Amino acid sequence: MxxxxxxxxxxxxxxxxxxxxxxxxxxxxxxxxxxxxxxxxxxxxxxxxxxxxxxxxxxxxxxxxxxxxxxxxxxxxxxxxxxxxxxxxxxxxxxxxxxxxxxxxxxxxxxxxxxxxxxxxxxxxxxxxxxxxxxxxxxxxxxxxxxxxxxxxxxxxxxxxxxxxxxxxxxxxxxxxxxxxxxxxxxxxxxxxxxxxxxxxxGRRRPADGIINWDSDVIDIYNLIRSVTHPFPGAFTFYKGKKIFIWWAVPLDEKEFIPLPGVQGAKNKLEYKSGDIINTNNKIIIKCQHGYLLLKTVAHPHDIDCLPTSKAFSAIFKTGNQLG
Incomplete structure (x- = not known):
């Protein structure tokens, strides 16, 4: 018919x-x-x-x-x-x-x-x-x-x-x-x-637009990550010129950061600069302009996703190192 x-x-x-x-x-x-x-x-x-x-x-x-x-x-x-x-x-x-x-x-x-x-x-x-x-x-x-x-x-x-x-x-x-x-x-x-x-x-977004600026508010960085995480090209940063993808993370404000084990209080937090890595109690945290980002899933380019505490990142995610 x-x-x-x-x-x-x-x-x-x-x-x-x-x-x-x-x-x-x-x-x-x-x-x-x-x-x-x-x-x-x-x-x-x-x-x-x-x-x-x-x-x-x-x-x-x-x-x-x-x-x-x-x-x-x-x-x-x-x-x-x-x-x-x-x-x-x-x-x-x-x-x-x-x-x-x-x-x-x-x-x-x-x-x-x-x-x-x-x-x-x-x-x-x-x-x-x-x-x-x-x-x-x-x-x-x-x-x-x-x-x-x-x-x-x-x-x-x-x-x-x-x-x-x-x-x-x-x-x-x-x-x-x-x-x-x-x-x-x-x-x-x-x-x-x-x-x-x-x-x-x-306008159109390109993979290069996924670069993270650590001199930003943690919520802005979190929104970038979730907007372009899998299956999209992803948000990324650098350590000593090598690219690192951050596929998932959780924002922390000052009140959530201070009580974490290994964080010694308000005086200690003033020492951190944007992009600084804080490895505390098996948690990897990055200082942002305002707030902190708790990393959950990361990867090297063309590699499988893994925890930031995995062996593949043990030499990178150490307190005192800096991303960006």
């Missing part, structure tokens, strides 16, 4: 993109084609494959690094009534966006107009936000600036990592697709303009 519902062209990648396709399949939407990406050889592919899911369900799928001539021809053949985009990384041409009679819509991992741009999930965690969410918005030639169709917020817990928020984002994508696809298909979806006075924008 021919599916009489509006034809959808889906542009999707990463876990939110997989979640979007999964929900569309569950809803028996009329997916005419899926565009996705070729996995980058230098990226840790932790997320489920949009390409494999489309193939498994006999949906026409094309993967590339950008919209090329073959993609253009396939798009024309698919003749979509709707475009949906979820974590597709390449620029979708204006000529595509203006083609579908029922519009083009993106699912963005923030509460627009805040956190426009790239890596919005990691940025929200890094900035210590207490909540974020997903916005479905109209796609225009101005990235992330189109009218809002739907938003759904969720909390960011103090212990949430960037990966945790990606998973919450993926579930929220499903919720929005389930609730708003029928409105898009019937051309009855609400439209709300974005408040430009509230807009913020952040």
């Amino acid at each position: 021919t599916n009489q519902r509006p034809r959808i062209a889906l542009f999707a990648y990463s876990q939110p993109g997989f979640a979007c396709l999964e929900e569309l399949i569950k809803l028996k939407a009329n997916i005419s084609i899926v565009f996705t990406h070729i996995d980058a050889p230098d990226e840790e592919i932790w997320f489920d494959s949009v390409y494999s899911l489309a193939q498994k369900n006999n949906i026409t799928v094309y993967r590339s690094n950008k919209i090329d001539a073959a993609a253009l021809e396939l798009f024309k053949q698919a003749s979509p009534d709707i475009i949906l985009s979820a974590y597709y990384r390449a620029i979708i041409p204006d000529s595509f966006l203006t083609t579908p009679r029922l519009g083009a819509y993106n699912l963005h991992g923030s509460l627009l107009p805040k956190y426009r741009g790239r890596a919005c999930i990691n940025w929200a965690v890094l900035k210590g936000e207490k909540q974020t969410g997903v916005t479905m918005h109209v796609m225009t030639n101005r990235a992330d600036k189109g009218d809002i169709i739907a938003q759904e917020a969720f909390p960011i817990k103090f212990t949430d990592t960037g990966h945790d928020i990606f998973l919450k984002t993926s579930q929220t994508v499903k919720n929005i697709i389930k609730n708003y696809l029928p409105l898009i298909e019937s051309s009855t979806a609400p439209h709300f303009p974005q408040d430009e006075s509230q807009a913020t924008k952040f």
Whole structure:
């Protein structure tokens, strides 16, 4: 039987993109084609494959690094009534966006107009936000600036990592697709303009951005670590020119630091400078500008994660040594 519902062209990648396709399949939407990406050889592919899911369900799928001539021809053949985009990384041409009679819509991992741009999930965690969410918005030639169709917020817990928020984002994508696809298909979806006075924008993050500045507040350093810990490139520091990844740690304030065994009190703490290592009672603690960081999981580059008290770090994590 021919599916009489509006034809959808889906542009999707990463876990939110997989979640979007999964929900569309569950809803028996009329997916005419899926565009996705070729996995980058230098990226840790932790997320489920949009390409494999489309193939498994006999949906026409094309993967590339950008919209090329073959993609253009396939798009024309698919003749979509709707475009949906979820974590597709390449620029979708204006000529595509203006083609579908029922519009083009993106699912963005923030509460627009805040956190426009790239890596919005990691940025929200890094900035210590207490909540974020997903916005479905109209796609225009101005990235992330189109009218809002739907938003759904969720909390960011103090212990949430960037990966945790990606998973919450993926579930929220499903919720929005389930609730708003029928409105898009019937051309009855609400439209709300974005408040430009509230807009913020952040750029792409690169592995080198994970460097730790010990002259920072301990909470800022903790937020950096949890925003880019596994499966992302990670936060790192140096000891005598050698890189060390800090995959997990716990912030301590002055009141939590002073009672620790081996710490002799307020007079002793004044001797420590930012980046100083304090090895006390089998705990490795680093002095920050404000507060202290209790290390939990560390690693040398291209090596397995281990405890900071392990033999591999015994010559480094000694009281008196300094990171940075």
